[in-house]
Amino acid sequence: MPQSSSLNLDKITDRNLRAVGEKVATGNRLSNQDAELLFSTPDLLGVGMLADYVNRRKHGDIVTFAANQHINPTNVCYLRKTCVFCSFARLPKEEGAYHYTLDQVFAEAETAATGLTKEFHIVGGLDMKAGLQYYSEMFRGLKARYPHVHIKALTAVEIAHIARIDKMSVEDVLRTLHEAGLDTLPGGGAEVFGRGVRMAIADKKLAAEDWIEVHRTAHRLGIRSNCTMLYGHVETIQDRVEHLRMLRDLQDESGGFLAYIPLAYHPDNNELGVELGRQGTATTGFDDLRNLAVARLFLDNFDHIKTHWIMVTPFLSQTSLAFGVNDLEGTVVREKIYHEAGAHTAQGLSLAEILDLIWSAGKIPAERDSFYNILRVFERDAVAA
Secondary structure: OOOOOOOOHHHOOOHHHHHHHHHHHHOOOOOHHHHHHHHHOOOHHHHHHHHHHHHHHHHOOEEEEOOEEEEOOEOEOOOOOOEOOOOOOEOOOOOOOOEOOHHHHHHHHHHHHHOOOOEEEEOOOOOOOOOHHHHHHHHHHHHHHOOOOEEEEOOHHHHHHHHHHOOOOHHHHHHHHHHHOOOEEOOOOOOOOOHHHHHHHEOOOOOHHHHHHHHHHHHHOOOOEEEEEEEOOOOOHHHHHHHHHHHHHHHHHHOOEEEEEEEEOOOOOOHHHHHHOOOOOOOOHHHHHHHHHHHHHHOOOOOEEEEOHHHHOHHHHHHHOOOOOOEEOOOOOOOOHHHHOOOOOOOOOOHHHHHHHHHHOOOEEEEEOOOOOEEEEOOHHHHHO
């Protein structure tokens, strides 16, 4: 139920930010320079107010979430030594390495038998034993057992990895996986597109242009996707803005992105954290809120901005609902990747906890499907009754 709300630019303390606010009020697209100002202005509340204004015009007080489950079939990854920000990956014979059999994947998915899980979110490492046949059989098996569950699986990096080890084109890999049951792609593996940043934190990982091309190809085939940015390590404000611009440009071209999710870097148990001398949470709450708000303002062709409560805590995700966010990471069930990197949040939230989080922010919770169609709206009085 989108609604208009008034925008009082006099509440903005930074005069330069008021000029950006005038663009927002008139619906004019923001420039790279505007985005750099949004990232640097001391008036964070002013940035949040602008983002909330745009979000309310799109979505009113509705905040959506999905009943989803994360499944990570393997943490074996041949880029273990070059992606220095990663705490999840292991080499094949390293302590803690694992590779699920299909039966183990199906066993972990059994929570879907309750009918509550609506989406499987499946990502893992670049495992030489996890090729096209492995994932095709996995998706067919999951669809046979749980035809009602949407499969959102495999980052662009994993898709390119499968194409390389199976000596196929990315398009043919996507077509085959789509026929096997793949519905959409998650947005991981983007990190930060800037070449210097990639050389510093993920030297051998899929290049930015190739990441974009995988998603462009998926969109052309009718496969929608999400997109992300990993922030809070060695990137500059200019790096962040250029990353967002590349995403906005592809969305102008294809319209295939469903949502944007900024991801906060966690430094525990990885080489980059040691190099930077950081432990615990690497980003501040101010920066977490700013990244979400700037995304809402700069990515004007995106309908949905999601907060990842696993990475920034449920409390900050709740606060972000006043900073331009309209979607909350869902029930999850069991999350591994960011907990390996030091996330201290729960591995899942119950439906009751999600509803209370959204209600307590003065918003209206709504369960959605994976394409952001609203399935049911939860009115507090009706649920309490």
